[in-house]
Amino acid sequence: MSFRNYKEKIDEGDTVILYLSNNLHAIEVRPEIKNKKGEMVENVYQTTFGALKVRNLIGSDYGSRVELSKGWGHVLQPTPELWSLTLPHRTQIIYTPDISMILLQLDLVPGCIVVEAGTGSGSLTHALIRRVRPHGHVHTFDFHDHRAKVAQEEFEEHGLAEFVTARHRDVLEDGFGDELNGKADAVFLDLPKPWAGIPHAVTAIKDDGGRFCSFSPCIEQVQRTCLALEQHGFQDISTMEVLQSELKVSRRTVPVRDLSFLKHKESKNPVEEKPSSEKSYVVGAWPASTPGHTGYLTVATLPPSFTRSEKNKTDKIGKFE
Ligand SMILES: C[S@@+](CC[C@H](N)C(=O)[O-])C[C@H]1O[C@@H](n2cnc3c(N)ncnc32)[C@H](O)[C@@H]1O
Structure with a gap:
């Protein structure tokens, strides 16, 4: 439940992030777990700093230091950013630099209805939920039955079920379902063939118009997506790549010349140049x-329906190959 609200103390059933100096781990706070024989045994979590008795976390403060058998760490409240770094990978996932641009480009605010496919490991979904709650909703789809099921279980465990519905569906074959026709403020696709999902995005987006974004690793996918967007009446189509660059802060010692001798150069009594001294600076280095490269983000706007051309309106239910 710890994804839902900020809280002071850790309760049984929470997911916590164990922060070690060299690693992060997501741990479900259960005093006992099943072993390979199916017997309930003490839940002891192993790390590079030794073992953690998970039972001891219950009642501790979030942010507090916890003892491990060979060291210590800190227990943090989970956020979508920390979850993206620790979640069990069932697929490739989208990370925070791309996610932040997606949230911005989709114009998402609390109350929005957003449609996502595929759900994958739910990395982006957690960030979408945080952005649109408490009154909005995320409808997420995956054609892999097990992934859709595990994602929904995870949302329930994280106390987020009321803000998200995970469905098992091939959205390219079957669309997003009649119940979402004209309901979405935004549609996001992370699929191998996003262009084939664009007619369904048009059907799902509200008559007032809305935003679209797709994530694709290859430029050939981007080209086909842009063509399809244009064909289906989207405007403001643009593609971008988000590259995060971290400056490394360090201390550097550099030689410094004493240039005071220049002042006396033309005088009758010139002085000799002094040897360079050294000075230490804190610097940020690229x-x-x-x-x-992770992927390209292609974004576009579907204008309000009364401004869409007749051709685009009829194309709306057509299928783009
Ligand atoms: C790269 S993963 C998505 C990762 C996700 N964005 C995340 O951040 O965790 C792509 C997912 O799309 C699903 N998928 C592919 N084609 C699909 C389709 N036609 N309909 C629904 N899901 C599809 C795959 O099963 C896979 O789980």
């Missing part, structure tokens, strides 16, 4: 290499 990394030697740039971080790797």
Whole structure:
């Protein structure tokens, strides 16, 4: 339940983030777990700093220091950002630099209805939920039965079920369902063929118009998506890449020349240049290499329906190959 509200104390059933100096771990706070034989045994979590008795977390303060058998760590309240770094990977996931741009570009605010496909590991979904709650809703789809099921269980465990519905569906074949026709403020696609989902996005977006975003690793996917967006009446189509670069803060010692001898250069009594001294500075240095490519974000606006051309309105239910 710890995803839902900020709270002071850790309760049984919470998901907490154990922060160690070299790693982060998401731990479900259960005093006992099943072993391989199906017997309930003491829940002891192993880390590079030794073992943690999970039972001891119950009643501790969030943010407090906890003892491990060979060291210590801190227990933090989970956020979508920390969850993206610790979640069990069932697929490739979207990370915080791209997520922050997606939330901005989709114009999401509390109360929005957002449609997402595919759910994957639910990394983006957690951030979407935080943005649209308490009155908005995320409808997320995946054609992989197990992933859709596990995602819904995770949302329930995290106390987020009332803000999200995870469904098992091939959205390219079957769309997002009649119940979402004209209901969405925004549609997000992280699928191998996002262009094929665009007619369904048009159907789902409100008559007042809305935003669309897709994430694709390859530029060929982007090209087909942009063509399809244009064909279906979208405007303001643009593609961007988000590259995060972290400055490394360090102390550097540099030689400093004493230039005072220049003042006396033309005088009758010139002085000799003094040897350089050294001075230490705190500097922020760019990394030697740039971080790797994740994917391109293609964003677009579907204008209000009364401004859409007749052609686009009829295309709305057509299928783009
Ligand atoms: C890369 S993962 C999404 C990761 C997700 N954005 C995250 O941050 O965790 C892509 C997902 O799309 C699903 N998928 C692919 N084609 C689909 C389709 N036609 N309909 C629904 N889901 C689909 C896959 O099963 C996979 O789980």
